[in-house]
Amino acid sequence: MKRLLSFILVFLIIFSVVAVSVSAKEIKSENVLHFDANTVAPFWVYKFERIYCHIWEYEGESFYRWQSIRELCTDEDKDGIWTYDLDKNGIELEDGKLYAVIFSNENGKTVYDILFDTTVLGDTAYCDGTYYDSPEETEYYFAYWRNQGRGLYDFGPTLYISSIGNVVGTCIPNTKTQQKLFEDFLINKLENARVYSGKDDQPLVDDLGLQIELTIYDALEAIDNTNVKVEWSWWESTLEYGKFTPALGDVDGDTTLSIMDATLIQQYKAEIFTIPEKLLVFGDVDKDAKVSVLDATEIQLILAQLV
Ligand SMILES: [Ca+2]
Ligand SMILES: [Ca+2]
Ligand SMILES: [Ca+2]
Structure with a gap:
């Protein structure tokens, strides 16, 4: 019995040592990023022999100089999947911080910035042929993480509103909000987008807003904050109301x-003006199921009480 116990004990010790070394090895091998160059090779045209991995803190500094020796990836088994070892290159990432990475080759071909944090380590970036091309900007192939979705809050190619109002990329940096992105667009890009998109403000804002899940609330706040004149009305908008x-x-x-508003109701009843259907529903202030001059009077009363 004693011998059996000691045998079990020895077995347990050996087993736990093995378990510890396995988990230690797992943690180490997770501290890498892979890039499936097979998926982008058809688009990069020229043959390449080197893949570089350029990592930086989002809106901050990069760890190494662009395509320096410390950014070299390896593909020892020659399967076309290149690996960048962060430990070997002395890169320590902080949990919860946002980082971006670009994979490139020695011919200057690159993929578009991909966002990630430490939870993505061990994942593989791949391309599916989706690219972005505009007259003022270079052609970028998008790379996505194999284990992430394509939603606004999944890690992937950085979402960005182009100078002509196109939404590029999929992932909203967690340092920005939809409203902030839209404010930046209003201030810096709206005028240009009006010229080159061929769209009026209403569809321009609504189409853009839909892609970044902008709400009417966000849009109104952004227009108010920036003081930019936009020919866009919330009641014609296809966006969600939000708050x-x-x-x-x-x-x-x-x-x-x-x-x-009181005057408009009076003019509406006198058939001088029409009120769009979507706004008329807010006209029945006294809730008698119709819009009448009584509602105009009610508005005047409310305003008098507010004074
Ligand atoms: Ca490989
Ligand atoms: Ca009003
Ligand atoms: Ca009424």
């Missing part, structure tokens, strides 16, 4: 209740 609740009585749709 925005239209004010009762706001039949001119300027998002506040004012004497203009």
Whole structure:
């Protein structure tokens, strides 16, 4: 019995040593990024012999100089999947921080910036032929992580609004909000986008907004913050409302209740003006199921009480 116990004990010790060394090895081998160059080779045209991995802290500094020796990937088994070993190159990433990476070859071909954090380590970036090309910008092939989706909050190619209002990439950097992205677009790119997209403001904002999941609330806030004149109305918009609740009585749709709304109802009843259907539903202030001059009076009363 004693011999059996000691045998079990020895077995357990050996087993635990093996288990520890396996898990230690696993952690080590996770500290890598792979790039499946087979998936991009058809698009990069010229043959290449080297793949580089350029990593930087998002909106911060890169670890090494572009295509320096410390950025070289290896493909010892020659299967076309290149590996970058962060440990070997002395790169220590912090949990919770946002990083970006570009894989490139010695002919200057690159993929578009891919976002990641430490939870992505061990994953493989691959291309599927999706690329972005515009007159002012270089042609980029997008690379995605094998274990991430294509949503706004999955790690992948950095989402960016181009100078002509196209949405490029899939992943919203966690340092930005939809509203901030849209504000940046309004200030820096709207004028150019008007010229080159061939769209009016309404579809321009709505099409763009839909792709970045911008809400009416975000859009109104962004327009208000930036003071940019946009020919876009929330009641015609196809975007979701978000936190925005239209004010009762706001039949001119300027998002506040004012004497203009009372006047508009009177003019509507006198058939001088029409009110769009989507705004008319907010006109029934006294809730008697129709829009009448009584609603205009009600608005005047509300405004009088507010003073
Ligand atoms: Ca390989
Ligand atoms: Ca109003
Ligand atoms: Ca009414």
